Amino acid sequence: MRQTRLGTLVLVVGLALGPLTFAPGAAQVKTPPDFVFEQGKDAPGPVTFSHEKHKEKVDKCTVCHTKVFKFKRGTSGTPTMAAMKEGKFCGACHDGKTEVGGKVVFTTDDKANCERCHRK
Numbered sequence: 005m006r007q008t009r010l011g012t013l014v015l016v017v018g019l020a021l022g023p024l025t026f027a028p029g030a031a032q033v034k035t036p037p038d039f040v041f042e043q044g045k046d047a048p049g050p051v052t053f054s055h056e057k058h059k060e061k062v063d064k065c066t067v068c069h070t071k072v073f074k075f076k077r078g079t080s081g082t083p084t085m086a087a088m089k090e091g092k093f094c095g096a097c098h099d100g101k102t103e104v105g106g107k108v109v110f111t112t113d114d115k116a117n118c119e120r121c122h123r124k
């Protein structure tokens with residue numbers, strides 16, 4: 005009985021400390037699967053975020069974590085387009101100015117790009 009409880013405690017503490025292993029230099033962290041954001045009012049379609057696709061372009065997890073996004077879904081605040089135009093959330097890079105790997109990242113502030121994130 006005691007051992008089982010100890011096992012549970014170790015597991016829970018391990019899960020709680022998990023994010024700390026993302027500290028720069030720490031290796032071996034699984035990249036989460038694609039996920040869909042909870043849709044805000046009047047959003048022109050659901051937004052899927054792909055870690056896999058970003059990984060090809062953004063080499064370090066620390067570029068987004070944890071300055072821009074926290075390590076748990078739904079805990080970084082509500083992403084609004086207004087906030088993105090101020091350089092928050094996806095707008096930290098998707099502003100039509102920021103260069104990643106020598107290429108300017110497409111902006112959220114152009115009707116031609118809405119569908120690149122909001123898929124119908």
Ligand code: HEC
Binds near residue numbers: 041051113114
């Ligand atoms: C780089 C990706 C990206 C682009 C480009 C983008 N959006 Fe969004 N947008 C998001 C994310 C992420 C959310 C939050 C999740 C949701 O509401 O579906 C969001 C939310 C929204 C919302 C609801 C919240 C709010 O701000 O009112 C609206 C409306 C919206 N987008 C409209 C647009 C329009 C119109 C365009 C094109 C001019 C656009 N978006 C381009 C990623 C993007």
Ligand code: HEC
Binds near residue numbers: 055066069078079
């Ligand atoms: C381009 C930005 C970006 C990069 C780079 C990035 N992430 Fe994320 N990550 C996100 C976003 C956005 C979320 C969701 C945050 C939220 O909803 O509050 C997230 C969430 C997570 C979560 C929580 C998943 C869940 O289901 O709660 C983990 C774990 C994670 N990322 C790991 C990583 C690892 C490991 C890397 C590097 C290989 C990485 N991320 C690189 C944007 C990024």
Ligand code: HEC
Binds near residue numbers: 095
């Ligand atoms: C650290 C910078 C950074 C942040 C933050 C970021 N992205 Fe990106 N994203 C990139 C780069 C770089 C590319 C590749 C640029 C290109 O193809 O023009 C990209 C590409 C994309 C693409 C196109 C992927 C494809 O090839 O189909 C989508 C969709 C996208 N991002 C959505 C998002 C959403 C939604 C968020 C916020 C939750 C976000 N990004 C946050 C850097 C970022």
